[in-house]
Amino acid sequence: MPDAQKRQTVVVIGGPTASGKSGLALAVAQAANGTVINADSMQVYNGLARLSAQPPAADTAAAPHRLYGVLPPSEICSAVRWRDMALDEIARAQGEGRLPVIAGGTGFYIRTLTDGISPMPEVSPHLRVQLAAEIAAEGNENFHKRLAAQDPVMAARLHPGNTQRLIRAMEVLMHTGKSLAEWQALPPAGTPAHLRFIKVALLPPRDVLYTRCNARFLQMMDDGVLEEVESFPPPQKDAAWPLHKALGYPELRAYLDGKLSRSDAIIAAQQSTRHYAKRQVTWFRNQMAADIVLETPDAAAILAAL
Template sequence: MALKRALFIAGPTASGKSALSLRLAEDLNGVIINADSMQVYKDLRVITARPSEAEEAEAPHKLYGFLDGSEVCSAAFWAERAMEEIETAWAAGQTPIVIGGTGMYFKVLLDGIAVIPDIPDDIRRSVRNRCAAEGSEALHEELMAVDGRTATRLAPGDSQRICRALEVYLATGKPISAWQAETAPGPMKAHDEAGEVVKVVLDPPRDVLYDRCNRRFDLMMQQGALEEVQALMARELDPSLPLMRSLGVPQLIAYLRGGLPYDDAMEDAKMQTRRFAKRQLTWFRNQFGDWKRLPAQLSESAYGDFVNKNIKNPLTE
């Protein structure tokens, strides 16, 4: 009898996740489930490196391009949808392959997320405006007085998380650390503890990754990234939306509006992509210490050895 087994593949941008997932889907009767926070949106296929239509035709792809760019996809919402797709794949006798670069998506699916009430808009605006005017260091000191546990683990310059923690306290009267302590396990936790989840991080050498980031952005431009961003601009969406801050988008918008020369826009976009990939590498190494590590490129023998030892043999009793 077939066992319930899922394969999680995380990795930084441009590390070769999509190519590996296609190969695994073919070998394992797999369903590829997106775990990238930008690829959930339908607006920017090229610049978010979403699988092409031809690639999507090679194997079932789920949770790609299923939301409009005007929406916000929370990790909790994604985890609910991902679990539905995993259960559907199991029911069909297929192997769910959850793949992407958004580490928090994997964390929520496995470890859960604190159910915190919605923050009123006036509180959020007030905190954000204060941060802009006073600086994150001042708010960090304030947070230390009301939620020392959270403040201790946050750098004074981590404005996004500092603001979030203060917003939660001001809105609920309860520190975010207390909310997080009450977090229920994620929907995949029991399967992970039962050994049914194979967890892999693609961990390429940094110089190789940076080169791939540069070359991929050049390829995106050849494939129509600029035209995609131009169409997105025409929608006049709120610039604070996640999709509007996707890698390369702010730089191309600046170029299209005449505020940045083309070459400068390209260089800045590539630099921001490399920096993001570096942060992803660091995050995965710190947060996913028990996950298996793989290089970005696997030889035929290394690929076969990995699949046989970690995936194929455990898939059947």
């Protein structure tokens, strides 16, 4: 492996939603001639830029931003696919003499980049569409029972309500004849030896984080997020897209469909956001193995480690 001093530095900023990651990444990028690279599984799609809290035009004008809104909402962006795109953007930034600054809240994306991932088979999109239609027709509970009969290990790991992961487990089993658990147990593919990752966890105190979550959703409402959701294609019976699970989407869709009042939708969306932020804090605290842990955005602490 190359000497640590000769490896090319990549800053990786992870943390919960509404913690200030994007602003911190921008501050580092501006100070160190950097490029901000998205590591959020919702922000990678176009169609719901406000709801997914993609950086505003002022930020993207202040420093290059990559992998925001680059995929159509009907596609699936697996961790492996994101990693490949991120490595391309890292190389692009370095080729331009810029510091790559990864920023996002999808821990699995980040871990796939920094720690590698067990090799996974590529599965036909047609099989995925077929299974999506099947689970919609028979219901999650029955689909889960069918998976349990063929792959009890994965079925025991998955909640019947987790549609996307149920489909993933079944498609891998059908395509390869092996359980996804067997694939996940394989040694992870190595990370690029020429890269040196500085991992930063931004973890505000809980009361501060929850206040930010609540305030940001209200700001989104003021900024027209409801109109954005209204114009976005609603989920079809056999074809829900990843963005249909974006924070706030189910609640605002329910309001637009007359199932919730506006105030109840806002309260429910804020609660969902806080719950998700809490899970993210737990993940980043226990799984990231951060080099730097911050309670407040502190670009100077990161710049000092470069």
